[in-house]
Amino acid sequence: MTDIIIAGIGQIPVGEHWELSLRSQAAKAMLAAVRDAGGIRPQALYIGNFLASVVSHQSNLGALLAENAGMTGIEAYTVEAAGASGAGAFRTGYLAVASGFVDAALVVGVEKYTDMVGAGLESAAAQAMDYDYEGVQGLSAVGQAGLLMQRYLHEYQPPRSAFAAFPLLAHANAVNNPNAMFRKAIKPETYEKAGMVSAPLNLFDVAPLADGAAAVLLTRASLLPKDFPHPLVRVSGSSVVVDTLALHDRSDPLAFEAARISVEQACSQAGILPKDVNFFELCDSTSIYAALSLEAAGFAPRGEGWRLAAEGALNLGGKLPALTLGGLKARGNPLGATGVYQIVEAVMQLRGQAGANQVAGAQRGLVQSLGGPASTAVTHVLERLG
Amino acid sequence: MSETQPQKDLLLKTNRSVGIVGYGAYVPQYRLPAAEVARVWAGGEEGLPIKEKAVPGxxxxxxxxxxxxxxxxxxxxxxxxxxxxxxxxxxxxxxxxVKPSGTVVAEAIGASPSIQSGDWEFACKAGTEAMVAAMGLVGSGMARYALAVGMDTAQGRPGDALEYTAGAGGAAYILGPGEESLAVIEASYSFVSDTPDFWRRAEAKYPEHGQRFTGEPAYFHHISSAGKALMQMMGTSAGDYQYAVFHQPNTKFPQRVAGMLGFSAEQIKPGLLVPVIGNTYAGAAMIGLTATLDVAQPGDRILMVSFGSGAGSDAFSILVTDALLERREKALRTADYIARRTEIDYATYVRLRGKLAMK
Amino acid sequence: MEIPRHWRIKKQRYALVGEVCPHCDAKIFPPRDVCPECGGEAKTPFAFTGRGEIYSYTVMNDAPAGYQESTPYTVALVKLQEGPMVTAQLTDLGSQPVEIGMPVEMVTRRIRSDGDERGMLVYGYKFRPVMQA
Structure with missing residues (x-):
């Protein structure tokens, strides 16, 4: 099979873009990705978005975003998988280009979280869970993570303060990322003093939900000009796996089964083992999810995912750098856009464009997005050619 | 007072023997001491009407x-x-x-759909009115079992005398054939007149009351008339009853009306819950009876007289059977709920009861 | 207004009525179309006792719309005696500290209003510390 190449990347800073609309955010990222790809015109647009139908009262984003960006007439539609929407859209773009039916696909992840303010936003994000049996009990997405964290602390008895290492790392790495929401390192004391959001999760255990848009352009290697300006980054593994939607339906809620299987599948397709990657862009929407993701991927035994962060293994110079440009915690979590931001950041590492945060000799990266508590897990292996 | 004592036999008696086959109480766990109300409203100089009242979550x-x-x-x-x-x-x-409470309750306990269901309103005697209706339904043979509940989360305007006592709680009774009963209802009698001692208009949040008018012409007249007539027509007297339970808006009223009917403090003691849970309105007499059944012995006779403003009283003569001893163990007793107690201050009370203006 | 969707599952909500699989006898809650144990069709109603213990819990400080008035409140994963786990609010905690493993029992309580104060009241299961042995 011909190599599927991420030929262009684009992003806008994550934050509260009061002055930007859903369509404008998307257009900025889309046009940037097209420019970065040397002007390759996409035949299809796949959109990762979670909340526009509620927060912006807007569906049918394909027509809206294509037209607004001057691409009327192409194929375009939305892929939704809660916080993994962007990664799901990327998978769709990959399949389309790999199938041969589409030569160049643009994938945009966009979230316009601040079109609304107030408690309605909590409810909107809570749609990722089972409304009839979880949401109606007043649980939120963060509450789900709180339930897992409480159980994790009970079963494995890690030091509570060990989880500080995840947000500390994310914030330290975001300092050098101009697209990050919080470009300020935090101290352990700041973490210790933070107020509870959903006990035992405190404010710094939870990635901030925000606006954002990121885009990538996918095409086949054979279609690229000889003088293509960037190092080629290909998609060498791609997998989407679902678990039960509700936490209560799992026999072992602390095992992110979908995350584990999707890592296995993506690595198997790439012909590698997880340990063969140079970095891991994982889902730290909450610090407990980061720990569980590391365990699911096999980088740590059950109950010890926190050790990797606490012992520095995830630092830029560590054995498995993670959250290299700030992760969800410090770059910000624009939900349906997040998966595409993660891909964009991985491409930057593989191209050698990560500046001060460059992972030395990055050849291969693992990227994982989660929808809910790994109710949906999307994993990709990206590789630099040559 | 225009109403006089009836002379002829006006007892409500069923065609076949009817009794209580099951009963259950409920009291929410929060308690607001009357002293807290007095603290906030600088009242209570003449003494507090109760110790504390039950407040719902x-x-x-x-x-x-x-x-x-x-x-x-x-x-x-x-x-x-x-x-x-x-x-x-x-x-x-x-x-x-508008929309019945009964349908939700019926669905939740698994009784629907082949049922009568409706909500009763007669101030504090709405529950005993439902009991009399259930007696009729079972006593006529139309039904084998019928459920009658008296329950309230009573309202009292902040600062009003009612706020000290307006509590929450009540009881449920399943009436059925006398031979299956843990207590047989020997007879009942109701005494009703148009006496406007207390009311709440349709759109009003809190009730109005006639202050001292609520005593003599309303509470005391109706309870004593109903109780006296029932006993007279049955040929019983206070000495034939081990226990008596009266509607209890405060501690003094039931004590005084008991004396008027010849009952001692001992006889009303197990059923006098108002000092510790407050006035549970439609639940008041009925939960007094559950507490009494919790301690009664086979062969004991119990008099219960409710009172509802507006006004009226339902009186019941109840005879405990052998079945009580074994059946009362099968569910939580009234005292279990009373013992489950979380004291709150006035501010928490205001929050729990939705008395804070949020808009 | 979401009357139809709340009405549709009132049995589950009010009384914890789930299903028992006619093929493999698995007790199922919430009800589902296919038995998660054996893959057969599951349709026989089964009323759970409502007894269980706390598997985990969290205290909600930031509540979704419709729940803010009761913050902070506790939501738990409750492992039912019959096997399944449910997500539910804990109530009547008083000053009692919540612990994993704590025995709890189901009660039917007010969950929220459908919409504003003019809307239908939604009732459903919550759990409280066991009162009765």
């Missing part, structure tokens, strides 16, 4: 409280909920102005 109302009391009654009755043919809820704090 934010997620409780007449429907949820009736469900729990009814589940307790079903456990004691040992019958399947589908055997009930009526689910009747008496209250003056139904959560809806």
């Amino acid at each position: 934010m997620d409780e109302d007449v429907i949820t409280m009736s469900i729990e009391a009814s589940r307790n009654a079903l456990k004691r009755a040992g019958i399947s909920p589908e055997e009930l043919r009526a689910v009747w809820i008496g209250s003056e704090s139904h959560p809806y102005a």
